[in-house]
Amino acid sequence: MRRVKSCLLTAVFAAALGTASAVAEPAIVYSVGGKFDGSFNESAYSGVTRYQEETGVMVREFALERDSQSLQALRNLARRGSAPIVAIGFNQANALSQVAPDFPETNFVIVDMVVDQPNVRSYVFKEHEGAYIGGLLAALASKSGTIGFVGGMDIPIIRRFLCGYKQGALAADPDTRVLFNMAGDTPAAFTDPLRGGELAISQIRRGADVIIQAAGGTGIGVLQAAADAGVLGMGTDSNQNGLHPGKVLTSIRKRVDNAVHDSFLTAENGSFEPGIQVLGLKEGGMDWVLDDNNRDLVTPQMQAAADAAVAGIADGTVKVHDVVTDGTCPF
Incomplete structure (x- = not known):
């Protein structure tokens, strides 16, 4: 009888552990700027x-x-x-590299950077592919033949975006002039709307009539300055068309939302796996937005050109230069 009771207690204890594991609380750590930054965190x-x-x-x-x-x-x-624990932004890579080895039974996720640990899933994006579509549309919409780009921190991810933007613009019109500025060389460059507005105004004065922001919270200032000056802005990361309806040409979304949703869902259903997930246009990691806020700005010809470019990139017939793997931007 004592042995039976012992076995029953063991079974109950094991079941309790299983239940605790099954209901482990998922968690997320947003990057600086807050979850309502209108950009990366909000996605x-x-x-x-x-x-x-x-x-x-x-x-x-x-x-x-x-x-x-x-x-x-x-x-x-x-x-x-908590598990899985999702870290948003490249700036958390160093911290996660230190924490993950100390908790080998915990699943972690990082979005926008790679952390090479056996219990970490890393999501990275083909920003250059989405940027190509942005540049294409910007050049087709421009009346001055000059378009702009305001980046956040001067890092490879943003340079990759800039190069794709240039390539797309030149594919639409080889005579397009692309102005560009970076907001800074520290993570603070993603959280300074005033600086973003100043850089946008400088480009507008030099003739830019379409300006994309790839600068997180700093980009909110870019879009505001563009709207105030009567030129077109272009959003990134999340759908920013509604920030200034009729004045944002489109938004080039980095589907951080899909990466986060996928992380939690796979952990819940038991299919979570560590490793690197690379998401581009074909994989649903990048896209461009057409909705009621910008529909009147995008002509049927522009939409057809963008859709054709998306299809070409997805099937490999259009090759977008990646400064991270292919070297210096040739455009």
């Missing part, structure tokens, strides 16, 4: 919201006020048993 938040609405499972959220908080935030979430 991630959209993925969180979609997952919660579909499953009824709540996600613990933490927004960094400064990059130095990342290490403690990730470690504290791991200690309390």
Whole structure:
């Protein structure tokens, strides 16, 4: 009888552990700028919201006020048993590289950077592919023949975006002039709307009549300056068409929402796997937005050209230069 009771207690204890594991609380750590930054973080938040609405499972959220908080935030979430833990932004890579080995049984995710650890899934995007479509549309919409680009921090990801934008513009019109500026060389370059507005105004004064922002929160200032000056802005990361209806040509979305949603869903259904996920136009990681806010700005000819370019990139007939793997931008 004692042996039977012991076996029953063991079974109950094992079942309790299984239940605890099954209901492990998923968590996300947003990058600096807040989850309502209108850009990268907000796209991630959209993925969180979609997952919660579909499953009824709540996600613990933490927004960094400064990059130095990342290490403690990730470690504290791991200690309390959260899983998976999603880190948003390249600036959390160093912290995650330190935390992941200390919690080998915990699944982690990073979006927009690679962390090579056996319990980390890394999502990276083919930004240059989406940027190509942005450049194509900008050149087709421009009346001055001059378009602009305002980037955030001067890093390879943003340079990759710039090169794709240039290539797309020149594919539409080889005479297009592309002006570009970077907002800075630290992560703060993604959180300074005033600086974004100043750079946009400078480009407008030099003739740019379509300006894309690839600058996170800084880009909100770019779009505002463009709208105020009566030229067209172009959004990135999330759908920013509605920020200035009729004045944002389109938004080149980096589907951070899909990466976040996929992370939580695969963890819940037991199919989560570490490794690198590379998402471009073909994989649904990049796209461009046509909705009621910008429909009148995009002619049927422009839409057809963009759709043809998307198809060509997806099937490989259009090759977009990637400065990260292919070297210096030739455009």
